[in-house]
Amino acid sequence: MTGPTSPLERAEARLALILVAPALGVILLVALVPVAATLWEALHRHDLRLPWLGRPFIGVGNFAEALGDPRFRVAILHTVGFASVSVPLELALGLALALTMHSAVRLRTIVRVAALLPWAIPTVVAALVWRFMFDAQAGVLNASLRGAGLLGPTFDWFVDPLAAWVPIIAADVWKTTPFVAVLLLAGLQTIDHALYEAAGVDGASSTRQFLTITLPLLRPALIVAGAFRALDALRLFDLAYVVTGGGPGTATEPLSLFAFTALLQRLRFGYGSALSVTVFLLTFAFALVCVRMLGRSLTEERS
Amino acid sequence: MRWPHVRTWTPRPAWAGTPLIAALLFPLYWMLVSSVTAESQIFESPSLVPLGPSLDHYRALFDERNFLVPIRNSLIVAGLTTMVTIPVAALCAYALARLPMRGKSALLALVLAISMFPQISIVPPLYLILRELRLLNTYPGLVLPYLTFSAPLAIWLLTAFFRQLPRDLEDAAMLDGASRLRVLRDVVAPLAAPGLASTAILTFLYCWNEFLFALSFTLGPDRYTVPVAIALFRGRYQVPWGEVLAGAVVATIPVALLVFVFQRRIVAGLTAGSMKG
Numbered sequence: 001m002t003g004p005t006s007p008l009e010r011a012e013a014r015l016a017l018i019l020v021a022p023a024l025g026v027i028l029l030v031a032l033v034p035v036a037a038t039l040w041e042a043l044h045r046h047d048l049r050l051p052w053l054g055r056p057f058i059g060v061g062n063f064a065e066a067l068g069d070p071r072f073r074v075a076i077l078h079t080v081g082f083a084s085v086s087v088p089l090e091l092a093l094g095l096a097l098a099l100t101m102h103s104a105v106r107l108r109t110i111v112r113v114a115a116l117l118p119w120a121i122p123t124v125v126a127a128l129v130w131r132f133m134f135d136a137q138a139g140v141l142n143a144s145l146r147g148a149g150l151l152g153p154t155f156d157w158f159v160d161p162l163a164a165w166v167p168i169i170a171a172d173v174w175k176t177t178p179f180v181a182v183l184l185l186a187g188l189q190t191i192d193h194a195l196y197e198a199a200g201v202d203g204a205s206s207t208r209q210f211l212t213i214t215l216p217l218l219r220p221a222l223i224v225a226g227a228f229r230a231l232d233a234l235r236l237f238d239l240a241y242v243v244t245g246g247g248p249g250t251a252t253e254p255l256s257l258f259a260f261t262a263l264l265q266r267l268r269f270g271y272g273s274a275l276s277v278t279v280f281l282l283t284f285a286f287a288l289v290c291v292r293m294l295g296r297s298l299t300e301e302r303s
Numbered sequence: 304m305r306w307p308h309v310r311t312w313t314p315r316p317a318w319a320g321t322p323l324i325a326a327l328l329f330p331l332y333w334m335l336v337s338s339v340t341a342e343s344q345i346f347e348s349p350s351l352v353p354l355g356p357s358l359d360h361y362r363a364l365f366d367e368r369n370f371l372v373p374i375r376n377s378l379i380v381a382g383l384t385t386m387v388t389i390p391v392a393a394l395c396a397y398a399l400a401r402l403p404m405r406g407k408s409a410l411l412a413l414v415l416a417i418s419m420f421p422q423i424s425i426v427p428p429l430y431l432i433l434r435e436l437r438l439l440n441t442y443p444g445l446v447l448p449y450l451t452f453s454a455p456l457a458i459w460l461l462t463a464f465f466r467q468l469p470r471d472l473e474d475a476a477m478l479d480g481a482s483r484l485r486v487l488r489d490v491v492a493p494l495a496a497p498g499l500a501s502t503a504i505l506t507f508l509y510c511w512n513e514f515l516f517a518l519s520f521t522l523g524p525d526r527y528t529v530p531v532a533i534a535l536f537r538g539r540y541q542v543p544w545g546e547v548l549a550g551a552v553v554a555t556i557p558v559a560l561l562v563f564v565f566q567r568r569i570v571a572g573l574t575a576g577s578m579k580g
Contacts, residue, residue, distance in 0.1 A: 009403055016402035017485055018412070023395030023458055029453045031417045032428075037428030057325055057522070096443035100323055114324045116562045116569060117331060122512035124530035125551040129330045132337065138346050140333060163315070174330060176512075235421035238514045242534050256423040263427055264519055273427040280424035291412065301449055 042274040048152035048267035071250055075258040083233035084255060086172045090229055091222060093173065094180025101181060103189045115178035123175065126240035130171035158244060161251030168243045168252060180225045187221025227290035234283050255279045318442060325403035337563055338548040345544055347397035360545035370550060372525065373532035380445045380528060382509035385503050387446065388453040393499060396461030396485060422515045433520055440522040448516045453506045460505065460572050464498035529554045
C-alpha cells in the first residue's frame with residue numbers, strides 16, 4: 001500500500017484514525033490488557049484466601065504444577081474430546097438441516113424460526129432443559145426408554161462418568177446445529193442453479209450432484225462453520241457447569257470449568273490464571289490454523 | 304444466483320422438514336409443558352399435553368424467588384452494553400469499510416481473534432481490577448467485561464454491512480462538496496439503520512444470554528442476571544424443576560419474540576458477519 005497523497009486522502013486517513021480510536025481503546029482496555037495481565041498473574045503465587053503470603057513471583061511454577069496435576073491433564077482431554085465429538089456431529093446434522101431449509105421453500109419461514117430459536121436462547125436454558133429431559137426421575141427420556149425396556153429402572157446418566165457426557169453433547173448439538181445450518185444455507189444459496197441443471201441434463205443422479213457440485217462448492221462455508229464451532233467448543237463452560245457441574249467427580253470437567261473452580265471457588269488466582277492461559281493457548285493455536293486456512297479467501301475478496 | 308422460474312434444487316414436498324422442525328422444537332415445547340405441570344405430576348406421570356395446566360410455578364417464581372430482580376438486572380446490563388457498543392462500533396466499522404487506513408486487515412483480524420477469546424482467559428485480571436475499583440456486583444462491573452465480546456461482534460457485523468452499502472450515493476455527496484462527517488450523518492446513517500438495528504439485536508441477545516462473566520462478577524441474588532439466577536436455583540431437597548423451567552421459559556420469551564420479529568435480519572447479520580468477512 002502506498003501512503004496517502006492528496007490533501008483529501010490525508011484528511012480521510014486522519015478521520016479514519018479518529019473514528020477507529022474509541023473502539024480500539026475499548027478493545028485494548030478490556031480485552032488485550034487483561035489477557036496480558038492474566039499471563040503476568042499466572043507467573044505469581046497469589047491466593048486470595050492467604051493474603052498475608054503476598055504475591056511472590058514464581059516464574060513458571062504454576063504451569064509446572066498444572067503439568068503434574070492429573071486433574072489438569074484429564075480436563076484437557078475432556079475439552080479436546082468434547083470438541084472432536086460434537087463438532088463433526090454438528091457439521092453433519094447442520095448440512096442436513098441446511099439442505100432441508102434450502103428445499104422446503106414453502107416452510108422456509110417456520111423452519112428458519114425453528115432453527116433460530118435453539119441458537120438464540122441462553123445456553124443456560126438449553127442446559128437446564130436437557131438436564132431435565134435426561135433426569136433419572138423426572139426425565140421424559142428415561143421414562144420412554146424404560147417403557148421400551150431399553151433401560152434399567154435405576155439407570156442415571158449423571159452417575160456414569162461416560163454417560164454423563166451424553167446430555168452435554170446432546171444439548172450442544174441441539175443448540176448449535178441450527179447456527180451451522182444457517183451458515184451453510186448461505187453457502188448453498190450462492191451456488192449457481194445452472195450447475196445442477198447442466199448436471200441434470202447430463203443425467204447425473206442427485207447423489208452425484210451432491211458429491212460433485214454441492215460438497216466442493218460448500219467447502220469454504222464448511223470450514224468457516226467448523227472453525228467457529230471448534231473454537232466455541234474448546235472454551236466449553238456453560239453447558240458443563242449447568243448440566244453436570246463437571247461431575248460425577250470431575251468426569252465431565254473441561255479446562256474452563258477447572259480454571260473457574262480454581263479461581264473463584266478456591267481463590268487460587270495464580271494457579272487459576274495459569275489454567276486460563278492454557279485455555280487461551282489451546283484456542284489460539286487452533287485459531288492460527290483456521291486463520292491460515294481462511295486468510296487467503298478473505299484477502300482475495302478484499303482486493 | 305437463483306432463478307425465479309425454476310424451482311429450487313431437488314424440490315421436496317412441504318412436509319419434508321417436519322420431523323426436523325419437531326426435533327428442534329420439542330425440547331422447548333417440553334419445557335413449556337412441564338413449567339405449567341404440577342410438581343407431583345412432573346415426576347409421576349409426565350404427559351405430552353398439559354393436563355390441568357396451572358401457573359403455580361410462575362407465581363412461586365415471582366412471589367417467592369423475586370424473579371423480577373434478575374430480569375431487571377439483565378435488561379439494564381444488556382441495554383447499557385448495547386447502547387455503549389453500537390455507536391463506538393459503528394464509527395470504527397465505517398472507517399474500516401470505507402476510509403483509507405494502514406493495517407486494516409490486521410485490525411479486522413484482531414477484532415475477529417478477540418471475539419474468539421475464551422472468556423475465562425480474562426476473568427482473573429478483570430475480577431481483581433473490578434474488586435479494586437469496588438465494581439464487583441454492580442452494573443458497570445458487568446457492562447465493562449461485556450464490551451470484550453460485544454464490541455468485536457458489532458464491529459465485525461457492521462464492517463461487513465457497510466461494505467455492502469452502495470458507494471455511489473456517498474461519492475456523489477462528496478463530489479457535491481459535502482464533508483465526510485456530513486455524508487456519514489445525512490447519507491450513511493439512514494441507509495445503515497437496518498444494519499444497526501440487527502447488530503443491536505444480536506448484541507443484546509449475546510448480553511442477555513451471557514453466563515460466565517455474570518457468574519464471576521456478581522456476588523448475590525440482588526445483582527444476578529437471569530441465566531445466573533436460574534442456574535443457581537436450589538430447592539430444599541431436590542431440584543425445584545417446575546420453578547427452574549418456569550424461569551427458563553421467562554428467559555426464553557424475549558429471545559423468542561426477537562427471533563420471530565427479526566428472523567430475516569438476524570440471518571442476514573449472521574451470514575454477513577461470517578461469509579462476507
